[in-house]
Amino acid sequence: MPAASLPTLTPKDFASDQDVRWCPGCGDYSILAQMKKVCASLGIPRERFVFISGIGCSSRFPYYMNTYGFHTIHGRAPTFATGLKVARPDLLVWVITGDGDGLSIGGNHLLHALRRNVDIKIILFNNEIYGLTKGQYSPTSRLGTRTKSSPLGSFENPIRPITIALAAEATFVARTIDVDVNHLTETLRRAAFHKGSAFVEVYQNCKVFNDGVFEYTTDKEVKSDNVLYLEHGKPLIFGKNRDKGIRLNGLEPEVVELGKGVSVDDLIIHDEKAAEPTLAFVLSRMYYPQFPEPVGVFRAIERPTFEDLLNRQVEDAIKAKGRGKLEELFQSEDIWEVEEAEANGPTALD
């Protein structure tokens, strides 16, 4: 029975012997704990996991996983992951990145990894701050964020990771929250099982430099009014009493209260498999406090992966003309033969 031969692993098996060096209370701890749980549950041998990261607090992650790991350079993790996955499609390749790593210095690579649909799982720890460099504003920091490099408040318009991922034609796009343990676990699991690039934004609290930016999504008192759990095929309902929903008004979403002439049938039905990402894009633009912020899977569609297409070209070429041998490689249109004793030229001249 194949199941019997699968390794039975526990989260502990995925813990490396290195001391974890994040600040006490950092959201990264929770993500690490859930990741170990998820890895242990996948039925994949440990040696097949590879964690690749850039630079940042978040990017220390691979050192704490007892798997193969590569802590690379700032912003470029998707490039190393792409090369690895192309060479070794048998591996399960995760990319760990931050909002600065993935969207500032590495924005270009994120875009192209998603566009190509390389089968890698990109987890972006969004704490809306540069943690490792001790607290400067990042491309996701909200307007007015006061940091060491923006003492009077940031005036740069932030970008939304989910919006960017959708625009880059990502085939799997999701959002979750560091302390929403079950949701986080489930989202990581779904990312792991997706064939193609998966992009997951995790709201992550930086205890030291940006504490509480996501409190409205985690505070027991208010979170059900501020978080919208996306479920495929279900209407967009939220609120402590599940009495509020999202309806489309033209091309704009609006919050409506159920009853008072509005029924569930008026609400948007979430379709993560929609061929066009239009509605997912609309959802990605819903922000607190005007809207509840959606978490869950925005988009999950199927498209051939980069490495499969590339390797298929190799297979097809071999099928069509046979595997190339060096003797053939050296051939060209014009080959000539020089025979012994034929030459009669002088050897030296001026």
Added chain:
Amino acid sequence: MSATAAAMTMASPSKQRRIEERPEVVIRFAGDSGDGMQLAGTQFSNVSAVVGNDISTLPDFPAEIRAPAGSLAGVSGYQIHFSSYDIYTPGDRVHALVAMNPAALKTNIKDLEEGGILIVNSDAFTTSDLQKAGYKTNPLEDGSLKKYRLVAVPITKLNREALSDLKLSPREVDRCRNFFVLGLVYWLYERPLEPTLRWIKEKFARNPAVMEANIRALKAGYSYGETLEELPVQYRVPKAKIPPGRYRKITGNEATALGLVTAAQLAGKTLVYCSYPITPASDILHTLAEMRRYGVLTIQAEDEIAAVGAAIGASFGGALGVTGTSGPGLCLKSEAINLAVMAELPVVIIDVQRAGPSTGMPTKTEQADLLQALFGRNGESPVVVVAPASPAECFTMIIEAIRLAVSYMTPVFFMSDGYLANSAEPWPIPKVEQLPKIEIQHPTEPNEDGQFMPYKRDHRLVRPWALPGTPGLEHRIGGLEKEDVTGNVSYDPLNHEHMVRTRAQKVANIADEIPPLSVVGPETGDLLVISWGSTYGAIIAAVERAQRKGLSVACAQLRYLNPMPKNTGEVLRRYKRVLVPELNLGHLRLLLQGRYLVECIGLNKVQGRPFLVSEIEEKIHELLHV
């Protein structure tokens, strides 16, 4: 005589003509980008090789893709040096120039030797074409070309006449003019038509009208030679003494691509070539992209950083990760290359150098990236640097680059340049069974008390290349300083110094196995000319000439720039003076003086062009007071 008859009798020259023997000839085809000069040049060089001459060729592409027709910027050229003895360069001075329009004449005439043959398409010297080239008066008529043997041929008219009965548009007819002039030049140098006729038949198999037109143009040009009064002579260049075997013509970029595929097969590995398009390196990507059935994977990355990143990622996974670029792209790769230095992973970086700084002159050659390759990264960052000396040598040296990268777990730079990339020479086709295998071992078992230590080194200081997917060898690598043996992150001061020195020593250890520096010429003497990369051809040609004059001069070529051969300092000290010609302001000179404390004299040229043999020769004469 009919065209066909002319082609058949070409072996025996017509009675009234003189035949003069020449040891070597340099000919250049020049015309508008649309005139098909590259094709004419390629055909001429192929035929010359087939008849047994040694050849060396160099195309000169216009910088702009679609410069206006007839403009100076749109001139495209192709130079061929063919000879009856060993040659090393495409030649200094041109013996025969073909100029298809005034712009081609204007940009190329300065390279034609006095008394040289100048074949022009006189039909193209109209008022407007003259204007576009900036001529106030017609040079064919104003006496300014008196120094040359001018052969003005109404090529457009003659070609049209020869093809008049074919059902082709005037444009299609005019496009055959390159074959007309090629035919004429074939006649002049006694080249057979068959190889080119065969090529035309294959190339235009699907278009019989065009095939017929090109065949006719070629033959018409050939017969026209017979009638030429301006040229009562034909030239014969006897065969060269070339070691027996099978040959083909190869450019540096082709040789590099073939070498990469070969190295992958010799190593039993998948080649993953990652690149972002850039002149003059793109052709390597193009060539490899066609090689899927050899198992070659190519990635056209989003930029040069991504390209080197993907190459390193592929190497981490156990493939042969290679990236190729030119100067501006190399700047972008520095940080990732440093990661490979730290992580001690193999990766080969091909730098097809071009004239810089910044965007510089993309289509022009230079050697000014050497110090960047050696030192252009933060921290103490030792890498291996090798450089091929000729187009064909790109094949062996890129295989060597791969071998060193995988056997020492290190980045290796391969320093080609625009000149090597595009120029061509005969390449003896290697015997596959004689190519040495590249041995690679990946550990499958823990290496210390049941544990795996990723930085436990062998006697050469090389760490194991353990591949993801191997049970029990899970480990993490990265750019933070590593504790030796365990590979754990470490800020320990003494460990850092130990690791910095270890990484340097590992690369230095390569000197134990590379060939010693050898000299061509006397073992001691008045002058040593030492060089690296593409300047080899001009230098050896100049040095051999000087030696024949009895001068005490030798030359040596550094194919390994880091580490250098162990005997380099000793060789330098055996000569009274040392000359270092380079297409930069003195990179190798700086290195040699710094490392070996030997005073070196520079000969430095930065014009986007290779050295002429005569430039080196003059410098040798100057230094030796000849």
